[in-house]
Amino acid sequence: MANKVATRDAYGKALLILGKENPNVVVLDADLSKSTKTAEFGKNYPERFFNMGIAEGNLLGTAAGLAAAGKVPFASSFAIFATGRAFEQIRNSIAYPKLNVKIAATHAGISVGEDGGSHQAIEDVAIMRALPNMVVLVPADGEETRQMVLAAAEYEGPVYIRMGRLEVPVLFGEDYHFEIGKAKVLKEGTDVAIMANGLMVAAALEAAELLAGEGISVSVVNVSSVKPLDEETILRVAKETRAVVTAEEHNIIGGLGSAIAEILGEKLPTPMVRVGLKDSFGESGRPYELLEKYGLGKEGLVKAVREALAKK
Amino acid sequence: MSTVDLKRKANLIRQDIISMLVPAKAGHPGGSLSAADIVTTLYFKEMRINPQNPNWADRDRFVLSKGHAAPVLYAALAEKGYFPKDELLGLRQTGRMLQGHPDMKRTPGVDMSSGSLGQGLSVANGMALAGKLDKKDYQVYVLLGDGEVAEGQVWEAAMAAAHYKLDNLTAILDYNGLQIDGPTDSVMSSAPLADKWRAFCWHVIEVDGHDIEALEKAFAEAKQVKGKPTILIAKTVKGKGVSFMENQVGWHGSAPNAEQAEQALKELREEGLSLGE
Ligand SMILES: Cc1ncc(C[n+]2csc(CCOP(=O)(O)OP(=O)(O)O)c2C)c(N)n1
Ligand SMILES: [Mg+2]
Numbered sequence: 376m377a378n379k380v381a382t383r384d385a386y387g388k389a390l391l392i393l394g395k396e397n398p399n400v401v402v403l404d405a406d407l408s409k410s411t412k413t414a415e416f417g418k419n420y421p422e423r424f425f426n427m428g429i430a431e432g433n434l435l436g437t438a439a440g441l442a443a444a445g446k447v448p449f450a451s452s453f454a455i456f457a458t459g460r461a462f463e464q465i466r467n468s469i470a471y472p473k474l475n476v477k478i479a480a481t482h483a484g485i486s487v488g489e490d491g492g493s494h495q496a497i498e499d500v501a502i503m504r505a506l507p508n509m510v511v512l513v514p515a516d517g518e519e520t521r522q523m524v525l526a527a528a529e530y531e532g533p534v535y536i537r538m539g540r541l542e543v544p545v546l547f548g549e550d551y552h553f554e555i556g557k558a559k560v561l562k563e564g565t566d567v568a569i570m571a572n573g574l575m576v577a578a579a580l581e582a583a584e585l586l587a588g589e590g591i592s593v594s595v596v597n598v599s600s601v602k603p604l605d606e607e608t609i610l611r612v613a614k615e616t617r618a619v620v621t622a623e624e625h626n627i628i629g630g631l632g633s634a635i636a637e638i639l640g641e642k643l644p645t646p647m648v649r650v651g652l653k654d655s656f657g658e659s660g661r662p663y664e665l666l667e668k669y670g671l672g673k674e675g676l677v678k679a680v681r682e683a684l685a686k687k
Numbered sequence: 688m689s690t691v692d693l694k695r696k697a698n699l700i701r702q703d704i705i706s707m708l709v710p711a712k713a714g715h716p717g718g719s720l721s722a723a724d725i726v727t728t729l730y731f732k733e734m735r736i737n738p739q740n741p742n743w744a745d746r747d748r749f750v751l752s753k754g755h756a757a758p759v760l761y762a763a764l765a766e767k768g769y770f771p772k773d774e775l776l777g778l779r780q781t782g783r784m785l786q787g788h789p790d791m792k793r794t795p796g797v798d799m800s801s802g803s804l805g806q807g808l809s810v811a812n813g814m815a816l817a818g819k820l821d822k823k824d825y826q827v828y829v830l831l832g833d834g835e836v837a838e839g840q841v842w843e844a845a846m847a848a849a850h851y852k853l854d855n856l857t858a859i860l861d862y863n864g865l866q867i868d869g870p871t872d873s874v875m876s877s878a879p880l881a882d883k884w885r886a887f888c889w890h891v892i893e894v895d896g897h898d899i900e901a902l903e904k905a906f907a908e909a910k911q912v913k914g915k916p917t918i919l920i921a922k923t924v925k926g927k928g929v930s931f932m933e934n935q936v937g938w939h940g941s942a943p944n945a946e947q948a949e950q951a952l953k954e955l956r957e958e959g960l961s962l963g964e
Pocket of ligand 1: 405406407429456460717718719721753755802803804805831832833834835836861863865866867925939
């Protein structure tokens with residue numbers, strides 16, 4: 376896992392593929408194109424790139440209009456501004472009329488680091504997931520991002536893609552196959568399952584390795600499609616392991632942990648521990664220091680696994 | 688404080704900005720330096736405040752709507768004595784008081800949390816309305832960026848401030864011509880700014896945002912205006928005071944390394960000497 380790539384960098388590259396392949400793809404940004412990595416698309420396809428300035432409501436509203444007129448818009452900003460400032464534009468101008476807008480947001484979660492709590496989206500998955508018609512995707516690495524962006528362009532309807540700022544370990548090769556609505560079992564285990572997404576997938580694999588040394592067999596599932604959720608895989612793995620830890624760089628309210636708890640609660644009550652922000656905002660700091668501090672490092676995961684096992 | 692003392696203070700604040708960004712390894716020098724003379728004039732001349740009593744109910748308020756310029760606010764607060772200057776070196780670090788963007792819950796003297804652009808004028812309006820309701824004579828100041836005014840909420844608030852005749856409110860627009868993706872004119876043109884604010888029924892004063900004497904006069908004029916809010920459209924240079932940062936979009940959001948900081952501090956110290964420190 377020596378190689379690292381930021382999901383936002385993979386997004387920028389995937390847009391170049393789309394620019395070439397699909398003349399209907401247009402890209403919009405709100406004065407953050409260097410950070411969200413849409414700038415390269417802008418350079419290569421200037422007539423299909425619209426910088427809206429610092430105006431996220433207008434960004435998403437304009438994307439809705441472009442979609443209504445047959446374009447495939449990718450609209451980008453930081454996750455907090457894309458989903459927060461423009462929430463109701465997304466709700467009523469994109470999700471409600473089920474328009475074909477791709478909201479590709481970067482800088483989600485506390486791994487934003489130094490900019491601090493005002494810039495760290497910890498609720499975006501919850502609010503996007505609560506919208507009917509919205510597909511919600513969280514990639515674990517660069518390759519998955521590339522496939523996800525291409526799949527989102529193929530899919531007809533609103534999609535939210537949640538990416539990070541940080542470089543994260545490369546986990547997958549081109550043989551990996553992402554599909555909207557499918558979870559991937561990355562490692563089969565029998566004692567407990569960690570169901571994770573985003574940068575928590577790499578941490579989950581590390582934790583599983585640590586625990587294997589103690590004779591604990593951990594299943595690791597990448598739930599990059601938060602909505603639609605792959606109920607079949609989740610129920611199968613939960614049945615096999617009888618203990619589930621969810622892990623996400625998000626508030627424990629409303630995100631992946633909640634989505635999985637909803638299914639297990641109704642269909643297969645299973646001992647569970649949710650790893651995520653414990654209903655608190657983030658703060659300024661170095662990204663990995665913050666992840667440790669808020670229990671999102673591999674130590675935090677190992678601890679959660681022990682708690683889950685104790686509940687069995 | 689005399690005009691020349693204010694100039695010296697602004698120079699010190701610029702040095703603080705550079706010094707605190709080095710250990711932070713991240714942050715926003717450009718928009719902090721462009722606002723240094725404005726913020727200095729406010730905190731050391733204009734505003735009625737008491738660092739010993741940061742929550743004093745009758746104090747003047749300041750909202751840093753362009754919250755990424757936190758370093759200039761922190762430098763002013765530290766120079767004013769709200770907290771020890773050592774804190775500046777903990778900027779943006781885990782567990783420390785000075786967040787990347789202003790946080791009123793953690794930092795004494797910060798009147799409003801900010802960092803998400805476009806929201807500060809509405810908040811300032813709320814403070815000004817409360818001042819009128821409570822028959823208090825405090826003033827409310829709010830600093831906006833020229834890229835920031837692309838946000839629709841700014842114009843909703845502009846309309847409301849005039850509607851409610853908020854003459855206890857003074858906005859300052861840091862007109863440095865740059866945002867992140869390039870010059871404001873090429874990203875999202877906002878000109879003509881003065882005409883827009885006039886059309887929204889504000890009293891508009893165009894001023895050189897680095898001329899402290901002119902800023903003092905403009906703030907004095909703003910206080911005299913009755914029945915409408917005032918905005919200072921302050922022409923500034925992003926990165927002002929550090930030759931290699933001036934007018935460079937690349938210095939919006941990256942911190943100088945130790946070597947660059949040394950060069951910047953050398954220039955600033957020389958300027959300080961020329962002011963007769
Ligand atoms: C709502 C929102 N959108 C985007 C950003 C990211 N951002 C931070 S600073 C900035 C540019 C600000 O430009 P300007 O207002 O001109 O400030 P200045 O030049 O004075 O630094 C942007 C886009 C933000 N902080 N808030
Ligand atoms: Mg500017």
